[in-house]
Amino acid sequence: MTAVTTTPPRDDTSRAFRAALPHLAPFLAVLAAALLLPLVGNDYWALIGTRMAIYWVLVSGLNLVVGFAGHLAIGYVALLTLGAYTTSVLVAGNVMPPLPVFAALPIAACVGAVFGVIVGLPALRLRTFYFAMSTLGFATIVTQIALAWQSVTGGGIGIAGPEFPAPFNTAWGFYFLCMAIAAFTTWISANIARSRFGRALIALRDAEVAAEATGISKPNMLIAIFLLAGALAAVAGGLFASLQTYITPDAFTFDLSILFFIAILIGGRGSILGPMLGTIILTILPEIAAPLAAWSTFLYAVLLLVIVLVMPGGIAALLDFRNRRPLASNRAIVPRPAALAEIMRRSSAGSALSLRGIVLSFGNVRAIDGLDLDVAPGQIHGLIGPNGSGKTTTLNVISGYYAAKAGAMTLGDRALPPGLPVLRATQGIARTFQTPRVIGEASVLENVMIGGSIEGRATFIEALLTLPRNRQDERRLSAKARALLGVVGLEALADVRADRLQHSELRFIEIARALMLDPVFLLLDEPAAGLSNDEIERLAELIKAIAARGTGVLLVEHHADLIFDICDYVTVLNLGRTLAAGTPADIRVHKEVVSAYLGG
Amino acid sequence: MLASILASGLAAGAIYALVGVTYNTMFSTSRVMSFTAGQLAMLGGVFGSMFTLKLGVPAIAGFVLTLIGCALIGIITEFVAVRPVLKSLDQHLYVLSTLAVALMIQQVAAIKWGTEPQPFPRLIGWGTGVTDEKFWLPVVACAITILGLEYLYRRTLVGRAFLAIAEDNFAARALGLPERNLRIASYALAGVIGGIAGFSGGELLLAFFANGALLNFYGFVPVALGGLGNNRGAIIGGLALGLFQQAANFMVGGIFSSVAVFTLFIVVLLTAPQGLFGASTARRV
Numbered sequence: 087m088t089a090v091t092t093t094p095p096r097d098d099t100s101r102a103f104r105a106a107l108p109h110l111a112p113f114l115a116v117l118a119a120a121l122l123l124p125l126v127g128n129d130y131w132a133l134i135g136t137r138m139a140i141y142w143v144l145v146s147g148l149n150l151v152v153g154f155a156g157h158l159a160i161g162y163v164a165l166l167t168l169g170a171y172t173t174s175v176l177v178a179g180n181v182m183p184p185l186p187v188f189a190a191l192p193i194a195a196c197v198g199a200v201f202g203v204i205v206g207l208p209a210l211r212l213r214t215f216y217f218a219m220s221t222l223g224f225a226t227i228v229t230q231i232a233l234a235w236q237s238v239t240g241g242g243i244g245i246a247g248p249e250f251p252a253p254f255n256t257a258w259g260f261y262f263l264c265m266a267i268a269a270f271t272t273w274i275s276a277n278i279a280r281s282r283f284g285r286a287l288i289a290l291r292d293a294e295v296a297a298e299a300t301g302i303s304k305p306n307m308l309i310a311i312f313l314l315a316g317a318l319a320a321v322a323g324g325l326f327a328s329l330q331t332y333i334t335p336d337a338f339t340f341d342l343s344i345l346f347f348i349a350i351l352i353g354g355r356g357s358i359l360g361p362m363l364g365t366i367i368l369t370i371l372p373e374i375a376a377p378l379a380a381w382s383t384f385l386y387a388v389l390l391l392v393i394v395l396v397m398p399g400g401i402a403a404l405l406d407f408r409n410r411r412p413l414a415s416n417r418a419i420v421p422r423p424a425a426l427a428e429i430m431r432r433s434s435a436g437s438a439l440s441l442r443g444i445v446l447s448f449g450n451v452r453a454i455d456g457l458d459l460d461v462a463p464g465q466i467h468g469l470i471g472p473n474g475s476g477k478t479t480t481l482n483v484i485s486g487y488y489a490a491k492a493g494a495m496t497l498g499d500r501a502l503p504p505g506l507p508v509l510r511a512t513q514g515i516a517r518t519f520q521t522p523r524v525i526g527e528a529s530v531l532e533n534v535m536i537g538g539s540i541e542g543r544a545t546f547i548e549a550l551l552t553l554p555r556n557r558q559d560e561r562r563l564s565a566k567a568r569a570l571l572g573v574v575g576l577e578a579l580a581d582v583r584a585d586r587l588q589h590s591e592l593r594f595i596e597i598a599r600a601l602m603l604d605p606v607f608l609l610l611d612e613p614a615a616g617l618s619n620d621e622i623e624r625l626a627e628l629i630k631a632i633a634a635r636g637t638g639v640l641l642v643e644h645h646a647d648l649i650f651d652i653c654d655y656v657t658v659l660n661l662g663r664t665l666a667a668g669t670p671a672d673i674r675v676h677k678e679v680v681s682a683y684l685g686g
Numbered sequence: 687m688l689a690s691i692l693a694s695g696l697a698a699g700a701i702y703a704l705v706g707v708t709y710n711t712m713f714s715t716s717r718v719m720s721f722t723a724g725q726l727a728m729l730g731g732v733f734g735s736m737f738t739l740k741l742g743v744p745a746i747a748g749f750v751l752t753l754i755g756c757a758l759i760g761i762i763t764e765f766v767a768v769r770p771v772l773k774s775l776d777q778h779l780y781v782l783s784t785l786a787v788a789l790m791i792q793q794v795a796a797i798k799w800g801t802e803p804q805p806f807p808r809l810i811g812w813g814t815g816v817t818d819e820k821f822w823l824p825v826v827a828c829a830i831t832i833l834g835l836e837y838l839y840r841r842t843l844v845g846r847a848f849l850a851i852a853e854d855n856f857a858a859r860a861l862g863l864p865e866r867n868l869r870i871a872s873y874a875l876a877g878v879i880g881g882i883a884g885f886s887g888g889e890l891l892l893a894f895f896a897n898g899a900l901l902n903f904y905g906f907v908p909v910a911l912g913g914l915g916n917n918r919g920a921i922i923g924g925l926a927l928g929l930f931q932q933a934a935n936f937m938v939g940g941i942f943s944s945v946a947v948f949t950l951f952i953v954v955l956l957t958a959p960q961g962l963f964g965a966s967t968a969r970r971v
Contacts, residue, residue: 158781208952211959214778215719218785219906220955223948226903234941340899344789351782380797387789394782395770 112359112405113272116366120265124258132257133329138369139264140325142362145346146271147318149361150311152350154284156291157209157308158218161225163343165316168201169194169323170247170333171232171239177248180238187248191324195317202316203309210305225343232335244334247327264325271318274550276358278314281549281556282535282542282563287311288356288525289536296523299485300599301511301540310546341383345369348386352393354400356527363401409583419594421575421624423631429569430635431604437498438462439515439607439638444483444493446476446662453479454490455662461607461638466629468649468670469642471659472683477642478520480659481609484640485510485517497606511540514606516599518613522592524599526585530576533584533595534567537602563602570598574628589616597628607638614645626652650674658683691932693816697890698904699928700828701727704883705905706912706920707831711876712760713915714852715869716772718780721788722763724902726756726877728895729791730884731806732799735893738807745809753881760877763787764870788898795895806888820889827886831879832921848872852915904931907951913961923961 123135144166151159175181176190185193208220232239239245253259278284286307289297294304327333349368353360368389372382393400441459445452454476461467469477482488484495486507495502497513510517516537524533542563544556571577574594579587584595593613600608610629614622622645630652633639643649649656650670658665658679665683666676673679708723733755737748767783813819838845847868850858859865883905884897891897907927912919927947934943954961 158778160785208956211956215781216910216955216959218781219903219910220952222899223903223951226900227945227948230941230944234939381793384790384793384797387786387793390789391767391783391786394779394786398774398779 113362116362117269124261129257132261134369134373136257136261136264136325136329138366139261139268140322140329141346141349141369142268142365143264143271143325144319144322145349145361145365146268146275146358147315148346149350149353149358150275150278150284150287151206151315152347153353153355153357153361154279154287154291155209155308155311156288156355157206158214158347159206159209159221160218160347161205161221161223161340161343162315162319162346163338163340164205164221164225164228165198165202165319166323166326166342167228167232167335167338169198169320170327170330170338171245171323172197172320173248173324174245174327174333175238178245180245187250187324187328190248191321194320194324198320198323199313199317202312202314202319205316206308206312209308209312225340229335229338232338240334242334242336244332244337247329247331247333248324249331250328260328264329267321267325272358272362274314277550277552277556278311278546279356279358280560281544281552282539282559283307283310283546283549285528285532285536286539288528288532289539292525292527293523295487295507296519296596296599297536298507299510299517300537300603301508302536303508314550341386344383344386348390348393352389352400354402354404357400357402359405360400360402408581409586413579413582413586417578419575419591419621419624421594421628422573423628425569425573426601426631426635429566429573430601430632430637437500437606439484439640440496441480441484442494442496444480444490444495446479446483446488446490452662454483457493457659457662457664459657459664461640462655463606463638464633464636465654466633466639466641466652468653468656469640469659470644470646470649470656470683471665474661475659476662477659478611479662481517481611481640481642485515485609511603514603515609516601516603516605516607517609518593518596518600518611520611520615522589522596524584524592524595526583528584529581530571530584530587530595531564531567531580534571534598534602535563537599538563538566540603566602567598570601573601574598575624590618590621593617594625601632605637607640608632609640609642611642612644613641614643614648622648687936689816691929691936693818693821694890694935695929695932696925697821697824697887697928698932699925700824701883701887701891701901701924702904702908702927703921703924704824704828704831704879704886705901706908706924707835707917708876708880708883709905709909710915710917710920711872711879712763712768715848715865715872716764716768717855718768718772718784719906719909719914720763720768720780720784720876721902722759722767722784722791723876723880724900724905725788725791725795725898726759726880727884727887727901727905728795728898729756729759730881730886731888731891731893731897732795732884732895733881734885734888735804735806736799739805745807749885752885753878756881756884757874757877759791760873760875760880761870764873768869768873788902792895792898795898799893799895801895803892803894806893808889824883824886824890827882828921831882832917835879835917844868844871904947907947909961910951910955911961916961919961 123131148162151157172194173190176185176193177187205221205224209217212220233241249255250260254263286302289302290304290307330337345368349364350361353364372379378385439461441457444454444457446454457480471477483490486505489505542559544559549556568577568580571580574597576591576594614625617625626648629639653670656670656673657667658673660682666673666679705723705727708726709719712718712720730752733752734748737743737751738745743751767787768780771779771783810819839849847863850863851865851868908920908923911923931943931947934946
């Protein structure tokens with residue numbers, strides 16, 4: 087490696103701006119078009135433009151739920167209805183003295199946030215179709231309540247929508263107000279998307295197990311997102327009621343829900359620009375093809391089917407030119423373990439990981455049957471044995487995916503609670519998986535940054551407004567992730583989508599992700615499976631360098647050469663019990679091990 | 687009042703149960719929960735009214751034509767929305783593709799049939815009051831369907847092949863069972879069951895395009911309560927749901943009955959995500 091040329095710091099901002107420009111340009115183009123509309127359009131176009139902006143206020147929040155977290159919330163019209171009625175009722179003064187609309191709107195946002203969580207909470211337990219159904223059910227109920235609660239909502243007769251004070255009481259004045267709010271929600275949803283929260287949502291969607299191992303708490307993430315999406319939907323509802331001037335339950339058809347939902351799918355998952363274009367297209371579509379207006383839902387449905395069958399990536403995938411460039415086919419992974427010293431905190435905790443009398447059964451099968459195991463800091467401990475002997479199960483017990491039926495685990499003098507995989511990362515335990523669990527749709531760099539999620543200090547609100555602490559977090563995480571990618575030899579691929587990589591590269595991504603934690607203990611589950619001989623040799627050097635930083639490594643592996651080459655200590659399992667334990671030299675000549683496992 | 691609750695509760699429950707069985711029939715061979723289940727039942731009512739009232743076909747022939755129509759829609763669903771996404775079952779694309787087809791069915795029905803509920807003919811003319819045929823017809827249809835399915839699954843080769851595929855798709859294919867044809871057959875069968883639900887419940891629910899979305903939800907509740915693919919659970923769950931809903935309807939009023947059903951649904955799902963009679967979860971790690 088040659089010395090890296092240092093650039094003066096004053097170039098940093100302009101360089102960052104130039105790097106961000108291709109991402110920003112489409113948004114600026116949409117904004118410019120929105121600002122030019124008053125010059126070319128009449129009041130009718132103001133109405134359509136306003137509707138578009140209002141829909142986008144809702145969709146920008148829903149996008150985080152559907153596009154990022156991957157929860158199929160198809161009934162979000164319920165929250166639009168809720169926001170519309172809350173604002174209208176507060177302004178009309180049906181239940182309490184009338185409020186000015188700019189006070190009613192924030193209250194509606196709070197109500198929407200609370201109900202957003204109530205509607206969303208089932209997502210913690212329910213999968214896909216079930217969750218879709220529960221949001222659908224909620225949508226039906228809200229309309230029925232609006233119909234029945236006549237004293238407040240006016241029932242089927244309806245209620246007048248809130249009126250905004252001047253200068254927002256003209257068509258174009260209201261248009262600019264909605265556009266400003268839409269621009270703001272675009273900004274905050276993009277901030278979330280680019281922060282550790284956005285990455286964590288995608289991680290929970292595509293690699294939930296790995297996300298848990300890095301300490302990402304699903305309930306916390308989802309509640310934050312549902313609060314935001316609910317609040318935005320309710321604000322959109324308040325604006326919608328004002329645009330309609332008069333609302334009845336009929337105004338909130340299920341077709342609207344479908345429009346919001348499909349706009350996101352047409353746009354593509356994990357994108358902000360895509361769903362925005364989707365919203366624009368779906369709002370304009372019935373307008374420019376007036377005879378088709380009655381068939382608009384049918385058109386949406388056809389579009390949805392086409393997207394699912396032909397182009398699951400949506401508009402975002404179409405616009406993703408960068409990831410269509412071919413990758414070099416003869417690329418080799420060349421880790422530089424020496425660089426580890428500069429990046430990884432030296433693990434100072436001199437505490438050992440120890441398991442005593444662990445028992446775990448699946449039905450009548452005792453997968454682990456009274457296992458004792460000690461991993462010292464800085465030691466490479468091999469765990470070998472025939473298939474089904476309980477190696478991976480042991481890792482899963484340590485990392486909390488299985489709660490042992492009996493026995494105790496301690497890290498130093500503290501007991502490790504059984505179960506609770508989310509808490510392992512805070513205790514400095516990181517792991518990789520037998521089949522690499524990476525997020526295919528995220529870039530390699532983002533995948534590695536996931537590993538440092540719990541080190542982020544900025545709160546959700548700080549990330550929302552991209553306050554200094556969030557920017558610091560991002561800089562620190564991305565610098566460390568890049569450096570670790572250099573250590574595992576993948577820095578050239580940092581900005582490539584992870585699903586375009588080869589299997590062996592995914593294994594090294596997982597190691598880099600685990601190292602983001604500066605782990606006290608690292609659990610590696612068959613890291614050499616599928617690697618070429620050269621790659622295994624480099625992996626061996628890397629593991630040795632990690633252990634030299636004071637990290638204890640527990641290595642499950644079938645490649646006997648690798649085990650005997652790098653391990654300080656080896657435990658051989660058979661049928662969930664320790665068959666033998668000792669130094670590699672002892673194990674190599676152990677009679678039972680040779681006959682049961684090594685052969686020869 | 688008790689008699690009214692029982693009569694309307696069992697009738698509605700039988701329809702929900704049949705829609706639940708429709709879900710299960712499609713799920714068993716494809717592992718797909720399809721949004722079209724409720725739409726098939728809606729079509730049962732709409733086709734029935736169209737053939738018998740609009741076109742003047744005799745009731746029996748209208749019934750058969752209705753079932754054929756629904757079976758065709760079922761088969762189309764399999765070709766359009768299920769087969770193409772089976773390869774990526776874990777991405778849950780089927781939720782979206784079947785939703786798309788269900789929306790298309792609903793929209794075409796709304797435009798071609800109209801958005802107002804339209805009458806359904808009296809089929810037999812037996813009974814008045816709480817013994818009116820609109821109350822007992824769905825229950826009888828449900829009972830006959832269950833007996834028919836039991837016979838199919840236990841006594842016929844095709845039925846056993848269905849069970850084999852539902853139990854273990856890979857093993858069934860390794861045995862040489864024509865998995866693809868059986869899947870098409872099961873979607874046709876689901877269409878027939880949905881058609882029976884809609885036709886027998888036509889006098890109660892009328893021929894109304896919006897019944898599809900309603901039955902989608904109320905038919906899914908018994909499936910969720912009883913556990914995926916468990917017909918017995920769906921029947922018990924469906925009847926219990928019907929009685930619960932009608933009891934709430936008579937006691938606290940229609941709006942709050944749907945709130946009550948929704949609350950029950952969420953509470954049960956959160957406490958027992960696998961359903962009350964369901965099987966255990968797959969391993970995650």
